[in-house]
Amino acid sequence: MTNAFAIHATGLVKNFGGKRVVDGVDVAVPRGAIYGVLGPNGAGKTTTLRMLLGIIEPDGGHRTLLGHTHPRDASDRVGYLPEERGLYPGMRARDAIAFMGALRGLDLKAGRKRAVTLMEGAGLGHAADTRIRKLSKGMAQFVQLLGSVVHQPELLVLDEPFSGLDPVNQERLETLILAERDRGATIVMSTHVMAHAERLCDRLTIIAGGRHRFEGTVAEARGLLPMRAHYVPDRDEPGLAAYLPDGAVHQRDGWHFPVPDGGVEAALRRLIDGGHGIAGLSIERPGLHDAFVRIVGASALDATQEISA
Ligand SMILES: Nc1ncnc2c1ncn2[C@@H]1O[C@H](COP(=O)(O)OP(=O)(O)OP(=O)(O)O)[C@@H](O)[C@H]1O
Numbered sequence: 001m002t003n004a005f006a007i008h009a010t011g012l013v014k015n016f017g018g019k020r021v022v023d024g025v026d027v028a029v030p031r032g033a034i035y036g037v038l039g040p041n042g043a044g045k046t047t048t049l050r051m052l053l054g055i056i057e058p059d060g061g062h063r064t065l066l067g068h069t070h071p072r073d074a075s076d077r078v079g080y081l082p083e084e085r086g087l088y089p090g091m092r093a094r095d096a097i098a099f100m101g102a103l104r105g106l107d108l109k110a111g112r113k114r115a116v117t118l119m120e121g122a123g124l125g126h127a128a129d130t131r132i133r134k135l136s137k138g139m140a141q142f143v144q145l146l147g148s149v150v151h152q153p154e155l156l157v158l159d160e161p162f163s164g165l166d167p168v169n170q171e172r173l174e175t176l177i178l179a180e181r182d183r184g185a186t187i188v189m190s191t192h193v194m195a196h197a198e199r200l201c202d203r204l205t206i207i208a209g210g211r212h213r214f215e216g217t218v219a220e221a222r223g224l225l226p227m228r229a230h231y232v233p234d235r236d237e238p239g240l241a242a243y244l245p246d247g248a249v250h251q252r253d254g255w256h257f258p259v260p261d262g263g264v265e266a267a268l269r270r271l272i273d274g275g276h277g278i279a280g281l282s283i284e285r286p287g288l289h290d291a292f293v294r295i296v297g298a299s300a301l302d303a304t305q306e307i308s309a
């Protein structure tokens with residue numbers, strides 16, 4: 001059963017200095033998936049990833065990583081980009097990549113060869129012999145990323161891999177993540193950028209204040225919110241809002257409102273009966289960004305209730 005999962009964890013707990021910063025988090029990462037760990041700053045994402053990898057020990061709960069109850073036993077099959085980046089400044093880029101591979105059991109000579117191939121594949125071949133200290137921050141980060149995949153790990157754990165990268169390097173990273181998935185790797189990544197999670201992740205978990213808030217697919221998260229209608233009147237007239245459902249807001253591109261339970265037909269009939277034309281109408285599922293704000297916002301409300309109870 002757990003073999004279907006690259007990572008399976010239940011009820012993880014971590015206390016720092018008497019404060020519970022992770023409080024009963026579950027994570028189930030199917031093999032071969034791209035899995036997102038989402039949450040606001042301080043939610044406990046990094047702490048959770050560190051527990052999953054065995055870098056720190058949980059104070060409660062159970063976890064297995066690639067079938068091991070001691071995650072470090074699987075260390076050579078795992079690649080990890082930590083939140084705090086750093087490479088030896090004096091090393092050449094391809095040596096730094098090979099060195100990271102060697103730490104995970106890859107032969108150094110094979111590592112150097114693969115490092116050059118990886119850098120060329122990412123469009124960074126020209127920097128293979130450049131020393132780390134001479135690379136820009138984003139380039140150095142990308143080199144570290146390549147160092148986390150050079151030994152071709154079964155499981156790749158990336159903590160905020162997009163932060164600090166310009167749009168071109170962000171796209172390079174998306175390509176790299178998809179290539180790793182196609183190679184057969186399982187990928188776990190934490191991120192604040194919903195657009196990346198929306199494009200890449202098969203499943204995701206959302207934690208806030210150390211607590212589990214959501215687990216499921218991107219479509220399931222988006223499905224938590226009602227559909228939204230975007231209505232463009234043929235001409236803007238005062239008093240139009242009175243004909244629209246509750247919650248309608250006026251923006252530059254027209255009116256937006258949540259689709260009422262019975263659909264938009266009644267609202268449209270009211271508009272037409274009132275003499276208002278329809279220049280445009282579309283109905284959309286809100287994006288992951290809105291779902292995230294809703295899920296995390298709801299948890300903030302829960303916390304308030306707990307405090308006031
Ligand atoms: N070693 C530590 N000692 C004490 N407190 C810690 C330690 N590591 C993390 N914390 C606290 O635990 C909480 C969760 O931190 P964590 O770094 O896991 O959050 P995060 O979700 O990764 O946040 P971010 O999005 O900012 O990276 C924070 O309140 C943080 O201050």
Ligand SMILES: [Mg+2]
Pocket residue numbers: 045046047083159
């Ligand atoms: Mg973090």
